[in-house]
Amino acid sequence: MEQFNFSIAKFNKLFPFYILIDVKLNIKSVGNSLSRILPNLIENTSFNDYFFIKRPFVKLLEKDTIQDVINQLVVIESYLDRSILLKGQFELLDENLLFIGSPWFYSIEDLNEKNLTINDFAFHDPLLDLLHVQKNQDIANSELKLLLNTINNQKILLKKDKEELTKFSLAASANNSGVVFTKSNGEIVWANEAYLILTGCSIENVIGKTLLEIVDFEFANPEVLGEVMVAFYKGESFDFEILHQRNRNDFFWARIKGQLFSETTEDAISYFVTFEDISKEKDSVDQLKESENRLASLIVNLQTGILLEDENRKILLVNKQFCEIFGIDLPPEIMIGWDCSNSAEDTKHYFKSEDTFVSRIEEILQNRETVLSEILELTDGRIFERSYTPIYRDKQYKGHLWSYTDVTININYKENLQNQKERYRGIISNMNLGLIEIDNEESILLANETFCEMSGFSINELIGKKKSDIFRALESVYKTNPNFENPNSSTLDSYELKIKNKKNKESRDWLVSRSLKHNINGMIIGGICVYFDITEKNVLQAQKEQLLKRLENQNIHLNEYAHVVSHDLKSPLRSIHSLVQWIKEDNDTVFNEKTTNYFSLIQDKVEKMDLLIQGILNYSSLENNKFAKELVDLNIIIKNILDVIEIPSHIDICVKNKLPIITHDRYKMMQLFQNLIENAIFYNDKPKGIITISYTEDNEKYTFSVKDNGPGIAKENQERIFQIFQSLETNKKNNGIGLSIVKTIIEKANGKVWVESIENKGATFFFTVNKEI
Known part of the structure; x- marks a missing residue:
């Protein structure tokens, strides 16, 4: 996969508040913007001298605690300036640890106090959007106050007599906004220079025309135009926004305000109308709305429960996750405006410590200080992480934000992981296996006591030393697989090593095995080697x-x-x-x-x-003879056997189905079937003896059977009959070796033999033959 390479300048542009930490946990470099707000920070000094981690709480950042801050939101605070909180995440980067994030501010004024500008932040940083939302709300409030004053002043002017028109016209001429006077029917009788410049019209094209004639074109909103006409006919004031034509190819957004000036005759001047170019304002509002929509969408879809309350504890915003967490079966928008003054009492039954839950909320609301990642245990076994953020505007308290995150799985995972670590640490400490952990440079990071005893080195003599140096001191010699120690090897086999103990110089044999160690990104960061003393075994x-x-x-x-x-x-x-x-x-x-x-x-x-002598010869010959591999037609084998053995007249032998052609040893298959058939003949006690030969098969083996209707075999004797010289009855033609030969032939070919029988109802001998021997 292609990797990304960034120059320092480009990386600063993406993450201007980063902190790069080396393997010794010293600060290697920091982002340009972070240097601005912490000018006294010195590189190549310990991270713990300048920062501490508030969430999750970690007393000191050390090698053993790095895994505790990976893959989660982290909040760190600076010792140099306790008002600076950095919110982000840690990532392992080769041998280094990288923090990427941004500062946590509550207003634009906070940025100004830290001498930060918009250029100090990455474009993707959502903090600026949040702060701009707040700032634009402040600006909107100020503009509304100014507009109200302007309207009041206009009302005073418009109530003056017509004799003051000349003076008012002079004032209107000096106005930066466009101003026109109209009759009650909307006909323009006067326009100032600012209006002509704003609209791109000449005075000749304006006088005598109505506002609708100038404004009305294909892009104008007909509903707004209709409202203007109604206002004129009723003699009412109006205030509306509309897309206005400047010239044929240019448009602008105009805010048009009309104030009734006189209620005299139709020909008298009746309206004072102002025009203002609000295109930039509209763009800002559109951007603000877009930002607000993004923010609202983000909050609504967060997996964290969000509750935003004003200074009177009325709900301003709540998301679906919050409702699901607390079992509220209502759409979040219905809850807007609800009073949360008694919410602690109403929801305390969810939590294990009800009284503490209520008193803690009261304490938080009274102190109005930020609370991060406070752990709450619920009665149903869930665990929540709660945060509280007070909201100030112009240093006035305006409400607060609650966030609830279900961290049950994370907490349980960490606890289980810690328990496993403790358990395996105990096992490793007490097991009879030597163990060392190394990095990619073969430096020893860890060794257990057993390895120290096996090698003769102490812990202090091992930690930090090169593994190759240690084994050179042990005069080690590879007995197998000398190339295994390549640290980048993807083949993990075991091998034997001969060493001499450092203390007593005793020569020992070790069995060695190694597994590769990976980081969370799947990169090889070292290995774990296990050593077992096999001297006595050898x-x-x-x-x-x-x-x-x-x-x-x-x-x-x-x-x-x-x-x-x-x-x-x-x-x-x-x-x-x-x-x-x-x-x-x-x-x-x-x-x-x-x-x-x-x-x-x-x-x-x-x-x-x-x-008996012949049976002993046959049995002893099985021990050393190898199996020949040849095609054997068992139908021919059975026919040859029936031709040479003596078959009494009262015995019938039949082959139930045609037997297969198999790959096996011809002579041994003849021995096997002949002994089973003769055994069935010798012991048959029925006036009409019947012997049946058949087989079944599957993908791996054949299963043959030789069935008779003789006296049967008692259950307690069914294993004994396969032992040499064991015979259940005296028979001059039976030497007690035949079934032992059968068992030996079958087991040497990795098959199985057994008998199923009921006394006085005959017996069936089964044996299996693998299709590949």
Whole structure:
């Protein structure tokens, strides 16, 4: 965004009463107009030596209190001249603090006393409009008095006899205003030189014509002309304003006053009429009205409740916000003229301290001194800020202005903010994290006790020092992200730092994180750095990594051992099984039934041992095998499984819906489905066994199910069955490992497996497979 740049001269023209304060709270420069009213003010000295802040009340302007005066109306008073109040606002400007505002005067005379003129104010300053409204009212009153005297004098002159006409004409000729004499019908019989100059007419073009003939043209107000005609016919005096033609291309506003001179015959001179050019006055009045309209519009739309009373406490002006604040359900204009003498008693029930509210108003009205930002608490929880301004004209008390502002949100916000500050200050002071606050030049502004303990520096050794100098003294070495400390960096990561404590020279590892600090305008003004000692954590992490490495090596050796042992065990088992089978065949007629049964038991045990060894091999192979990513058609997988496993004649297996083609490990999916199907077959106790395979899907995963109508699983056993070597029933073909293999395959692919079952009503095994592995 393009920035504005002002020269000192241009800035003075916009804000001639500004005060620029540097970071040390010294006055850097002031506006030209402020220098005029405070000539003894010296730059490069403390702001607090010359001014104090009345609203909001701040004992001293310090770094900790700057935020208390930002974003609100501020009133400051000068120690050099206690009659000077400056009203405006503070703004943060880079590293400086800028006050912009204007003085608070009550009359034009106050400006004159301070040797100020209109050129000392910015054109946009509304103070001049307010003072001019007051001044013009004074001027209007004076003009009315003068006009009344003039009219009275004219009446005396007009009542004299016609013999005095010559003398009166001489006097009229010397009059600066235009003067004409007319008959009762309006015909002009005489005009002075001033009238001819004013209207641009010659004497020949005037004598014998009526005023209406001279004045009447397309821009004249017909209603006013009609009133003049009526006045002539009735023989009455008249006073009106009209747009008068000076020549073909020029007009002026004229005030025309007619006074009955004689009530004699029609041909006698009857009227004395004066003409005055009031164009400048009309312009001033129009400007005044425009200013008054702007002011009235401003007051009406203010979010502050305004009540203006005269010296007798009669309402002169009230705005809508005032009515809303006090629950007055009336248009503000209806209240004009109301007597507010008993208003305190009528409204005291709104406030917590009723008696104090009434007595305070009486005290304020008696003292007639300005009151700024007085806090009032209401019974409904609202908080108002009230101000009182007495109004003087020619040093005479003429009334006062009340203003009420609802500051509930601001007060509550400040209180909550202060409570949060106190709470977080306590947390920071007691937490096991080192913390420092820095500005854009890396100067340390704040450090907590934990950082002092971690670094070996005292608070006094840290505040005001460069952060880089401190860490140079700590012999710091970056372990990660060495570019992070760029103060203008917009990337805020954490990084590790190795340092040596200043006191004991002990080497420590720190985890560092930083956040940027912004002012209210969003500009970066520094940062906050947090330090956590992770030395013990790093030691434990190193030990953990060593332990994991040892465990990994042990698992490798155990798997190798399991394969070797399993191979060595399976070979003699197969031999034993074959020998037993040969003995039974060779001695089929010799052994009795009992001996034959013993040999059958030996064969069953050998087969079960072989299954157990194979299950252990399969389970151990899952720990290290990685998942292959390939397209797997599950319909083909199920078909191959049904072709190779033994399915009793009383068992029916069906696939409810066509299974999807997924990206997974083909062999592990075959292991998974085969174990679930065999498990459903082995435990089915129904004359007609039914096993159903189906699936559902969403955007992220597939959910498969294998349902049977077997004996079901009790709720207390539904978790145990997934543990290795856990089997609920004795079955020579079940080694207690199958469901453990299922669980391991699914969990290694970040899926889930569970069972839903009711005893004697079958069981359904569910498992999920992510669409991306």
